[in-house]
Amino acid sequence: MICKNCEQNFNGNYCSNCGQNSNIRKVDYKYLLNEIPNSIFQINRGFLFTLKELFTRPGHSIRAFLEGKRKNHVKPLAFILLTSTLYVVAHYFLGNQTFVDDAISGFTSKSEVENSDLINWISKNQTYAILILVPFFSFASYLSFLKSNYNYFEHLVLNIYITGQQMFIYFGFSFFFDRNSYLIMLPLLLGMLFNFWAYIQFFNKKNTFKNIVLIIFTYIIFIIEIIFGMILASIILKMLE
Numbered sequence: 001m002i003c004k005n006c007e008q009n010f011n012g013n014y015c016s017n018c019g020q021n022s023n024i025r026k027v028d029y030k031y032l033l034n035e036i037p038n039s040i041f042q043i044n045r046g047f048l049f050t051l052k053e054l055f056t057r058p059g060h061s062i063r064a065f066l067e068g069k070r071k072n073h074v075k076p077l078a079f080i081l082l083t084s085t086l087y088v089v090a091h092y093f094l095g096n097q098t099f100v101d102d103a104i105s106g107f108t109s110k111s112e113v114e115n116s117d118l119i120n121w122i123s124k125n126q127t128y129a130i131l132i133l134v135p136f137f138s139f140a141s142y143l144s145f146l147k148s149n150y151n152y153f154e155h156l157v158l159n160i161y162i163t164g165q166q167m168f169i170y171f172g173f174s175f176f177f178d179r180n181s182y183l184i185m186l187p188l189l190l191g192m193l194f195n196f197w198a199y200i201q202f203f204n205k206k207n208t209f210k211n212i213v214l215i216i217f218t219y220i221i222f223i224i225e226i227i228f229g230m231i232l233a234s235i236i237l238k239m240l241e
Contacts, residue, residue, distance in 0.1 A: 046074035059201020
């Protein structure tokens with residue numbers, strides 16, 4: 001068989017020279033209907049497989065990804081971009097506030113800041129704001145689990161997948177609760193419990209109690225980072241005025 005991409009002879013389903021699939025279909029409406037979800041969102045394999053793995057065995061699946069079993073997983077950045085965008089868009093279409101909106105409203109109501117450029121940017125770019133926070137949380141987890149021999153970037157991948165799955169949990173609950181429901185905190189609570197579950201599985205060489213203590217310590221470091229970050233940002237903004 002001759003590859004239509006590189007014109008090399010090969011046997012099998014894929015070209016041994018360039019890797020192109022031997023089954024090349026004519027571009028028609030069926031091709032587009034099949035390729036749009038497969039190529040853009042990887043729905044049939046990567047995205048749904050990753051969701052399933054993170055719902056059933058989050059820590060084990062992320063550790064397997066870091067160890068090299070990556071073929072069936074959607075890439076971490078693509079995963080968190082898709083799930084966080086789904087969450088934010090769903091809330092805007094439903095006319096609800098996201099938890100970022102709630103945090104901003106609470107911050108502005110208890111402070112003298114009303115029209116900060118930084119706050120306005122966060123409100124309008126919530127997906128990016130969520131992405132910006134993940135490296136800080138990853139640094140906190142890296143410090144807390146320093147003896148686990150995972151480098152910072154491995155912690156970053158771990159927390160990108162966890163945050164992405166949390167966004168999907170929040171996205172799912174956005175259709176069921178309004179802002180006045182007393183159950184509105186349930187998805188946030190489930191998101192935090194999911195974080196604990198994923199960490200306990202991921203760092204399974206440590207005993208459960210020690211893992212819980214280190215996770216709590218991670219949250220404490222993260223809060224300290226946010227406080228110092230907000231103070232630093234306020235100082236910089238004042239200097240630029």
